[in-house]
Amino acid sequence: MFYAVLGYLHAALWRTNLAVTRRVRAIHALAGERGQGTVEYVGLILLVSLLMVGMVAAMKGFNSYLTKGGY
Numbered sequence: 683m684f685y686a687v688l689g690y691l692h693a694a695l696w697r698t699n700l701a702v703t704r705r706v707r708a709i710h711a712l713a714g715e716r717g718q719g720t721v722e723y724v725g726l727i728l729l730v731s732l733l734m735v736g737m738v739a740a741m742k743g744f745n746s747y748l749t750k751g752g753y
């Protein structure tokens with residue numbers, strides 16, 4: 683009888699541990715930094731492209747200023 687109770691207790695603890703382990707793994711998968719480098723790389727490319735567009739726009743305004751004889 684005593685060993686049967688210990689067996690049931692062991693099985694219950696095993697199922698609880700298994701459920702907790704699955705939840706912990708799911709939380710770690712969601713909270714991890716996997717893919718973070720890709721996001722930062724895309725953001726850096728967008729920043730550089732925005733700076734290049736700004737430089738092109740500034741040069742167009744500078745060239746129209748020079749052609750009108752504005753020094």
